[in-house]
Amino acid sequence: xxxxEFESLVIQNRxxxxxxxxxxxxxxxxLDLVDLARRTPSAGNRQPLKxxxxxxxxxxxxxxxxxxxxxxxxxxxxxxxxxxPAAYILVFCDTRILKEPGCDQGxxxxxxxxxxxxxxxxxxxxxxxxxxxxxxxxxxxxxLELPLVVALGVPAEKCVLEDAPVGGDVTYYRDxxxxxxxxxxxxxxxxxELKP
Amino acid sequence: xxxxEFESLVIQNRxxxxxxxxxxxxxxxxLDLVDLARRTPSAGNRQPLKxxxxxxxxxxxxxxxxxxxxxxxxxxxxxxxxxxPAAYILVFCDTRILKEPGCDQGxxxxxxxxxxxxxxxxxxxxxxxxxxxxxxxxxxxxxLELPLVVALGVPAEKCVLEDAPVGGDVTYYRDxxxxxxxxxxxxxxxxxELKP
Numbered sequence: 001x002x003x004x005e006f007e008s009l010v011i012q013n014r015x016x017x018x019x020x021x022x023x024x025x026x027x028x029x030x031l032d033l034v035d036l037a038r039r040t041p042s043a044g045n046r047q048p049l050k051x052x053x054x055x056x057x058x059x060x061x062x063x064x065x066x067x068x069x070x071x072x073x074x075x076x077x078x079x080x081x082x083x084x085p086a087a088y089i090l091v092f093c094d095t096r097i098l099k100e101p102g103c104d105q106g107x108x109x110x111x112x113x114x115x116x117x118x119x120x121x122x123x124x125x126x127x128x129x130x131x132x133x134x135x136x137x138x139x140x141x142x143x144l145e146l147p148l149v150v151a152l153g154v155p156a157e158k159c160v161l162e163d164a165p166v167g168g169d170v171t172y173y174r175d176x177x178x179x180x181x182x183x184x185x186x187x188x189x190x191x192x193e194l195k196p
Numbered sequence: 197x198x199x200x201e202f203e204s205l206v207i208q209n210r211x212x213x214x215x216x217x218x219x220x221x222x223x224x225x226x227l228d229l230v231d232l233a234r235r236t237p238s239a240g241n242r243q244p245l246k247x248x249x250x251x252x253x254x255x256x257x258x259x260x261x262x263x264x265x266x267x268x269x270x271x272x273x274x275x276x277x278x279x280x281p282a283a284y285i286l287v288f289c290d291t292r293i294l295k296e297p298g299c300d301q302g303x304x305x306x307x308x309x310x311x312x313x314x315x316x317x318x319x320x321x322x323x324x325x326x327x328x329x330x331x332x333x334x335x336x337x338x339x340l341e342l343p344l345v346v347a348l349g350v351p352a353e354k355c356v357l358e359d360a361p362v363g364g365d366v367t368y369y370r371d372x373x374x375x376x377x378x379x380x381x382x383x384x385x386x387x388x389e390l391k392p
Contacts, residue, residue: 001205005197006314007232010307015237031383036203038386039357040306041211043323044267045368047381052388059390071240092388103321103344106302110236111206114310118202125299127239139391148299161235172241185243187227190234192248192288194255195335 011161013114014182016122017070018083019153025087027055029119030152034089036115037108048098049108050144052090062137063088067149068128072171085123085151090134092144105147112150122155164189207357209310210378212318213266214279215349221283223251225315226348230285232311233304244294245304246340248286258333259284263345264324268367281319281347286330288340301343308346318351360385 034051042049054063064085069078079085091109093101109125116123126149134146157180164170164183172182230247238245250259260281265274275281287305289297305321312319322345330342353376360366360379368378 001197001201001314003228003311003314005201006205006311009197009202010232010235010311013237032199034387035383036206038383039206039380041209041309041321043321045366045378045380047366047386050386050388052390054390090388090390103302103305103323106299106304107306108302109299110303110306111310113237114307115199115202115206118197118199125237125239127299141388144388170241170243182241184235184241187231187234190243190246191227191230192246192286192337192340194248194250194286 009114009117013117014122014159014161014180015124016153016155016157016159017124017151017180018079018155018157019085019122020156021082021084021086021153023086023154025055025121025152027053030055030087030089033112033115037112040107040111042104042107043102046098047104048093048095048101049104050092050094052092052138053087054090055087060085060088063134063149066130066133066137067126067151069126070172071128073174083156086153088152089150090146091148091150092140092146094143095145096143101147109148109150116152120154121152123150123152125150205310205313209313210318210355210357210376211320212349212351212353212355213320213347213376214275214351214353215281215318216352217278217280217282217349219282219350220253221251221317221348223249226251226283226285229308229311233308236303236307238300238303239298242294243300244289244291244297245300246288246290248288248334249283250286251283256281256284259330259345262326262329262333263322263347265322266368267324269370279352280349282349284348285346286342287344287346288336288342290339291341292339297343305344305346312348316350317348319346319348321346
């Protein structure tokens with residue numbers, strides 16, 4: 001796989017929030033994604049992350065009420081029934097190993113989502129979640145913290161990446177066709193020149 | 197790019213700490229890697245990360261003394277002259293945008309390193325760094341925090357991923373041939389079963 005192909009994968013891998021809910025994801029596919037995530041770099045190779053797979057419609061429905069969606073889209077309460085994720089991977093930090101996951105959660109979740117994109121799937125990392133209620137609903141062990149949930153499915157929306165003007169607004173938005181636009185800070189804005 | 201090809205890239209992307217120091221990396225390649233990183237998902241799309249590229253031998257030599265290498269390899273002070281990184285990308289958090297980078301740093305750095313692997317390069321995220329000295333040496337603006345440094349180069353060492361026994365030791369080590377071994381927790385150990 002060359003640099004251009006990988007770049008296409010990175011672009012394809014947007015945060016999707018609406019899915020073909022009836023297109024379920026085989027359990028083996030979800031296991032394969034966790035298997036990818038566990039083989040990513042980990043600070044000091046400590047590997048504090050653990051993963052739970054939710055894939056049945058019943059379990060997905062138990063989790064859904066405890067998730068918050070796209071805070072910047074005012075008036076949108078999240079995907080409607082029929083457009084909800086077909087699976088979730090819960091990313092835990094085992095505090096018996098490390099109190100804080102540090103970089104590891106982003107490394108693992110991004111790898112997992114790139115792996116999903118390579119399979120024609122899409123998803124979204126969700127950090128705005130009701131941890132206490134999820135803990136109660138699924139009887140999560142006390143030693144496990146839940147830094148984030150990864151929602152997965154076959155995307156049912158179009159997401160467009162665009163360059164914001166330098167110093168411009170980067171708030172994402174939906175247009176009248178319900179296309180989701182994600183303005184990214186341009187290269188000139190994210191580069192820092194250091195003292196020679 | 198399909199799932200198998202992406203899996204190979206994830207496996208190929210190990211943390212390398214010894215390089216062919218004389219094989220320099222073109223500035224454009226480093227810009228392309230930053231350009232990849234800036235287009236990754238960001239929590240709330242806030243994009244607090246900024247990047248500085250160090251690629252000249254002089255600048256690399258100014259940074260090197262402020263980095264700590266592979267804490268678990270006792271008695272190894274880091275790569276010798278001739279095996280040091282050929283470039284670095286410093287990953288900053290612009291605290292005018294957000295106080296903490298959260299997940300973003302891991303997402304961006306992993307994507308950047310996968311992009312490097314797709315170009316036949318390798319590297320390592322370094323979080324054990326002397327931030328105060330780096331700040332002083334390069335006159336880093338007060339608003340920029342430095343969560344991590346990514347070292348890059350053409351790898352000059354072999355890294356082998358292996359499955360640890362369940363509950364076994366995951367400390368990385370070098371064998372007598374100086375091959376670097378990285379034991380990962382097996383799939384059975386990282387999976388959490390939730391209450392049905």
